[in-house]
Amino acid sequence: MEWKNFDQLESLRLFAETKPMDLKETLDSAAGATRVETCHVPMAAGLDYNYAAKAVDQKILLALVKLAEEAQLADKYRALYNGAMMNTGEQRLVLHQLTRGQLGDDVVVDGVNKRDFYRKEQERIADFANQVHRGQISNEKGEKFTSVVQIGIGGSDLGPRAMYLALEGWAKTNQSFQMDAHFISNVDPDDATAVLSGIDVAHAIFILVSKSGTTLETLTNQAFVMDALRKEGLEPARHMIAVTSETSPLAHSDDFLTAFYMDDFIGGRYSSTSGVGGAVLSLAFGPEIFDRFLQGAHAEDLLAKETDPMKNPDMLDALIGVYERNILGYPSTAVLPYSQALSRFPAHLQQLDMESNGKSVNRDGQPVDYPTGPVIFGEPGTNGQHSFYQLLHQGTDIIPLQFVGFKRSQRANDVTIEGSSSQQKLDANVAAQIVAFACGKEDENRNKNFKGGRPSSIIVGEELTPEALGALLAHFENKIMFQGFVWNLNSFDQEGVQLGKTLARKVLSGQTQGVLTAYSRLLGL
């Protein structure tokens, strides 16, 4: 395998021979409808990636295919899941895909088959969750636990929280809902106070999640919660479990009922399919639902092995994103799920993408000279339509869009008004928006004029089931991985978060000077 910086790829020259596709003209033409029917790649779990409204014609796609070949995207993915050292900065393997299935060779580290290890932990979690649901594991009074509270931040919070919210309605409708889940993340004491005041602490089980066991916010909130439990006359160790690495100070501790393990090969933002997501989702919905979620993710991981980008939805999405970022120069991307259940999915993707590819050095630590990861933001539709879409439609910058939509709602409760259900109104809006963005509409009143030419893709599914959610998550994880390969980045470390932590410790220990002292004073410290 060869690792070349993006600007060293010879196939980049092919783009000099392409010209930007006129999206408006193409979609407005007689061939427009055919394009919608043909420009798509099936994903796992019945999802479908449709890129008809992306400004990519055959010539551009051909150049992207060549780029993928030259950058050896399929080879690098294969190397990754077979256990190559892909997190170069931290000298770690990258194995989150193995938490949901076997993709290639066995990966054995220090005599441990990692797939077996992840599966065993999943089974231990399933067993624990079943015992909690049956009341075999209970509180001091022998009463069932009714709530689960995850204490974690960043990857230990955003992904699991987004997944919980994504499946809560589905689980409630499909009789698999077991326990309501809550999340404490921020070191702001108002966060923990608010969550604790909203639950029945005596019937709550807390999951402390920190891979290293040293995360400032999480340990602080652990102490916060232990304090609250003691004030209620409860024994913290009867109410708390841990998800951590075996080498962390939290492992094998008497502070917890039990602990479940992950390892350094699972990055925080990629940990939703490990015990980090597994414990809270298995407790909330039951282990079978978590397993179905994993199956969806695994099926998408398998699709991502396809070497031809035109048949690989994750790779194609990645390549079109690179075209928009580096050839067309668009600095941000909006994620717009038409599903209220995905309300926090954009926040999770924001971390996943920006923390993975928001880098200025290549995988060998050498500075790069080209734009890497874009800004990611978004809110669910139709809400966003009444908010920031104004800028998306008529602002001076073009912002590529990623829609997600489903044909059916999750909760099977709807009303028909003026001849259409709410779900139909929702879906009519996403169809309308794609066309409005792409084709625009001329108006003599320039204030009402829509230039169009604003590109989007859409992932469409029947319903947001556990499998569909797994596939959706894995799609974006894999997309980001492929983009990291194209840009020659290490998408799996996050050195950029360290300096702030170091300086915060200095402030707290009073070891500041100059401008840091001044800012500390400004904040009343």
Next chain:
Amino acid sequence: MEWKNFDQLESLRLFAETKPMDLKETLDSAAGATRVETCHVPMAAGLDYNYAAKAVDQKILLALVKLAEEAQLADKYRALYNGAMMNTGEQRLVLHQLTRGQLGDDVVVDGVNKRDFYRKEQERIADFANQVHRGQISNEKGEKFTSVVQIGIGGSDLGPRAMYLALEGWAKTNQSFQMDAHFISNVDPDDATAVLSGIDVAHAIFILVSKSGTTLETLTNQAFVMDALRKEGLEPARHMIAVTSETSPLAHSDDFLTAFYMDDFIGGRYSSTSGVGGAVLSLAFGPEIFDRFLQGAHAEDLLAKETDPMKNPDMLDALIGVYERNILGYPSTAVLPYSQALSRFPAHLQQLDMESNGKSVNRDGQPVDYPTGPVIFGEPGTNGQHSFYQLLHQGTDIIPLQFVGFKRSQRANDVTIEGSSSQQKLDANVAAQIVAFACGKEDENRNKNFKGGRPSSIIVGEELTPEALGALLAHFENKIMFQGFVWNLNSFDQEGVQLGKTLARKVLSGQTQGVLTAYSRLLGL
């Protein structure tokens, strides 16, 4: 007054004589601490706007002052609150500041003094809320209402929701909490279903909010809720009030217990201080708290009258933003409140800013040739630190930052661990981040190297009280207004949201062709 496009302003030439300030060098120098102490402008309610970590030196600030003079920012604000026709596209006045106090001349339209009108509606709402709280207005069984549910979207949702969340903890701690509030916005039927399943419908009062009375999502959700009430054997008209304009189909309707009025001079995204925010906040916290919130906003509005930008925090913030957007070319801005209570404040600002200034035509409807409103995104700290801050610190693009922090928490519940409280840890982190972004840190390992030079400002307050929240909100409203003046935009219409609505109606009525038909089919319609 003269209306010139931004690129016609002669004072722009002054920037050719400036060079970018070296932020890292300036803050790292002996003068750095002094800069933190001196580069600030007091805001209302004890807040303070500090721009020490913005890359603006005396020469650049002088150019910005000249720009403000030439663009007649103070004059245009005065004209606006005195009743000039500022929403040129829709031919409407812009009077949201009058919902919270008298700033200048009386504004009389069709014989009605608008300030008196807004105050009267506020008083009617206060009276209504007091009667609900005392149980004089009650449900069919004569029982007190315990929950309030706002049904609205966009400006009728994001602002009021963000304000509710911002004050919920404060109100609970300060014994002014009256009723819990919920929000239904999305046309996705899963949204309404989830909210309704989480509340006691028999003791809930619903506020239907739509200025026009024709918003698709809101009317659909009204029907959804009326259906749910009837299924419980409840009479919808006993559980529902409206906030609308006097000319809307919702006014004077038997469907509601009562209605409160706003008018076309209050834009949706600027309506938090009108009845749109007033009804839900007065019911949730009591009218006195809502009044204190208005007082904070009014005090900030008064400060914004100052003609010297160096003494006007709203205008100065606006000008520095223009410098970053148009001279330095940064396409997005992150809003980072270090307060969990402000969890949805960035989503509100996203609408406020992007819907106001995401425009490509000037106030006369002529295309402009310069970048206008940036992309706005953000999440609360410290959460964001473990997420997208990686890109902010080490990504290839520079993204200006807007921090917000408070010295005290709202809920007066904290723990001390390792010598510091959670609030101190929170504040230490914001101080540390500002310095980390601005000054960076060299490291031979380029992967651990921080270039610095990433600009930020911070608004600091003692505590997030109702007054402080009002001042914070008005600060951003006024900042965006001033930027709109500089860019010669009409910041008060939103024609960019219309085309999608029109096309969605076509889909729902089956009147589609070509690509719109194809996308409708793709979505299962």
